[in-house]
Structure formats: C-alpha cells, structure tokens
Amino acid sequence: MGPYLLRVIWVLAGLSTTLLGLRLFSKLWRRRPLWWDDHVxxxxxxxxxxxIALQTAGVHHGLGRPYHTMDDDRLVTMGVLSISAGFGSILATSWSKTSFALSLLRISTTGRVRIAVWVIIISTNLVFGALGLxxxxxxxxxAKLWNSKMEGSCWPSYIFQGYGAFxxxxSGLADITLAILPWKIVWAVAINKKDKIGALLAMSMGVFAGIMPFLKIMTLHTIGNRNTTTVELFIYGTAEPAAAIMAASIPALRALIQQDGHKKPVRFVDMSGKNLASPASSFQVISRNVRT
Known part of the structure; x- marks a missing residue:
C-alpha cells in the first residue's frame, strides 16, 4: 500500500502546486499585490x-504496512513521521479554509455575510487547533505517542476518533457553506450574466473540497488499530487540504483564460441602473475582486 499512497499524494501535490502557482502568476502578471488570503x-x-514529504519518508520506513508486521525500531521512526505528517495536514486544512474565507471578506458587503465568514474563520481555527493539540x-x-511499549498512558482511541469525526x-460543512456564500454576495448585483455565472461557478469549487472530509470519516477507525494500515486516512487527510487549495486558486485563473484579460473590468450597477462610479463604493470592491 505504500507505493499506492505515494502515487496519490504526489499527484495531489502536483495539482495543488500547479493551480496555486497559476493563481500567484495571474495576480503578479496583472500587477495585483498579494493580500492576506494569498499569504495564508x-x-x-x-x-x-x-x-507529503514526511509521509514519503514514512513509506520508506514501513508506512503502508500493517503495524503488527513491523519491528520496534521501524514502528518508532514511522510513528514520529506519521504523527508529524498528520499535524502538517491539519494545519494545511485549517489555513486553506481560512484563506478562502479571507477572500470572501474582500468582496462581501452585507453585515450578515461578513459575520458568517468571520464565524467560520474563528471556529475553523479553534476546531482544528484543538484537533492538532x-x-x-x-x-x-x-514519547509514548510513537513508542507504545514505553511506560505511561494514552487516551482511549475512541476519544480521538470521535473528535476527528466531529x-x-x-470541515465539510464549512467548505460547503463557503461555496454557497458567493452566490449570496454576487447574485445580488447587476453585472453581465455570463461574468456572474462564471465567477460563481469558479468560487463554488469548494463543494468538491467539502466531500473529502466526509469520506475521511469512514477511515478514522484505523486510528489505534495495529491490524490495519492508515493509508486511506492519509490519502483523504491529504486530499482535503489539497482540494481546498485548488478550489481557492481556481477563481483567480479566470483572468488567464479570458481573452479580454487586459481590458477594463466590468463595472457593477445597482438594480436601478445607477452606475456605481465612486471609488469608495463597496460594489466596486467586488468588481475588482470577482476577477481575482
């Protein structure tokens, strides 16, 4: 199972790296400064x-094989690598969602939407911060985390499994909510229908990222089970932040595939037809960022 794990996680690494690179290139190419959502x-x-690098090293020390088939030295090394890799995926999951939420803050104009986004940002970091801790x-x-024969005690595995499922x-509900909120933000303004649909579809890719956490729940039973492997858990644990990074990067790619990428951005008007020309207008903030 180790080689299979490597193939999957490195494909995910390549896809997420490519889309993130294109996102950054798109912004720099249009001379747009990088903002907090980009840095996060x-x-x-x-x-x-x-x-992914730690998982790769773990495979070379036996990750992917049932634990009961490995000697003690390999178990200790593999345990350190596995726990560290899991912590890295937790951080990546939390920060990828935070990044997309920060992007929504740049285009949200209504108080309720902004409150909802801030609730997601704060709760996401609290939930995943507690999971990492x-x-x-x-x-x-x-050290008993990776050396089960050491004297000491550990929590029953069902505690971590239960909180992991929660x-x-x-995580899945947060992704789906973040994919729905752009419809509330963008649909209320008057712009070209084609641009509106394109922007909304691009910003709704987080629905696919929201599927991964629910699939991961089915693999949590492998935690603490020495008669199985954690390969599927690592695959879904890697796919979750990778999909979120890709979903957060896709909206910025619209400028690269539009032939009029160098033309002046479309302007928003309110429903009465009045042109919102004031630089301070909140709808102009949207017009600048829907294309990012």
Whole structure:
C-alpha cells in the first residue's frame, strides 16, 4: 500500500502546486499585490508539502504496512513521521479554509455575510487547533505517542476518533457553506450574466473540497488499530487540504483564460441602473475582486 499512497499524494501535490502557482502568476502578471488570503494559502501549501514529504519518508520506513508486521525500531521512526505528517495536514486544512474565507471578506458587503465568514474563520481555527493539540497531548509521557511499549498512558482511541469525526463533519460543512456564500454576495448585483455565472461557478469549487472530509470519516477507525494500515486516512487527510487549495486558486485563473484579460473590468450597477462610479463604493470592491 505504500507505493499506492505515494502515487496519490504526489499527484495531489502536483495539482495543488500547479493551480496555486497559476493563481500567484495571474495576480503578479496583472500587477495585483498579494493580500492576506494569498499569504495564508501559501502557508497552507507549505504545510501540505511538509506533510507529503514526511509521509514519503514514512513509506520508506514501513508506512503502508500493517503495524503488527513491523519491528520496534521501524514502528518508532514511522510513528514520529506519521504523527508529524498528520499535524502538517491539519494545519494545511485549517489555513486553506481560512484563506478562502479571507477572500470572501474582500468582496462581501452585507453585515450578515461578513459575520458568517468571520464565524467560520474563528471556529475553523479553534476546531482544528484543538484537533492538532489533541494529537500531541493524547499520551503521557510525550514519547509514548510513537513508542507504545514505553511506560505511561494514552487516551482511549475512541476519544480521538470521535473528535476527528466531529472535526471532519465540521470541515465539510464549512467548505460547503463557503461555496454557497458567493452566490449570496454576487447574485445580488447587476453585472453581465455570463461574468456572474462564471465567477460563481469558479468560487463554488469548494463543494468538491467539502466531500473529502466526509469520506475521511469512514477511515478514522484505523486510528489505534495495529491490524490495519492508515493509508486511506492519509490519502483523504491529504486530499482535503489539497482540494481546498485548488478550489481557492481556481477563481483567480479566470483572468488567464479570458481573452479580454487586459481590458477594463466590468463595472457593477445597482438594480436601478445607477452606475456605481465612486471609488469608495463597496460594489466596486467586488468588481475588482470577482476577477481575482
């Protein structure tokens, strides 16, 4: 199962790296400054790449084989790599969602939408922060995490499994909510229908990212089970932030595929037909960022 894990995670690494690179190139090509959402997304990508590198090293030490077939030395090394890789994917998942939410803050104009986005940002970081902390403090002494024969105690596996299922369900719902909110933001303004539909579809790709956490729930039973492998858990744990990074990058690619990418952006008007020409208009903020 180790080679299979490597093939899947490195394909995900290639796709997420390509789309993120195109996102950054699109902005720099149009001389748009990078904002907080870009920096947070890059941080998520770095965390994902670290996790994938650690998983790759773990495969060379036995990751992908049932735990009961490995000797103690391999189990210790593989345990350190696996736990560290899991923590990296947790950070990548949290930060990739935060990045997309920050992007929505740039175009949201209504108080309720902005409140909803801030609730998602804060709750996402709290939920995944707790998940990452639980991963490291579930055993005492600390080293018993990767050396099960050491004297000490660990929480029952069902505690981490249960909270992991809650975090995954929350993650999926957060992705789906973030994919729906752009419809509330963009549909209320009057722009070219083709541009509106294109922007909304691009910004709704997070629905696909929202599927991964629910699939991951079905693999959580492998935690603490020495008679199986955690390959599927690692695959879905990697696919979740990778899909979120790709979904957050796709909206910025519209400028690269539009033939009029160098033309002046479309202007928004209110429903009465009045042109919103004021630089301070909140709808102009949307007009500048829907194309990003």
């Amino acid at each position: 997304l890059v941080a998520a990508w770095i965390s994902l790449m670290v996790s 639980m991963q490291w403090i579930q055993c005492w002494p600390f 975090a995954s369900a929350f």
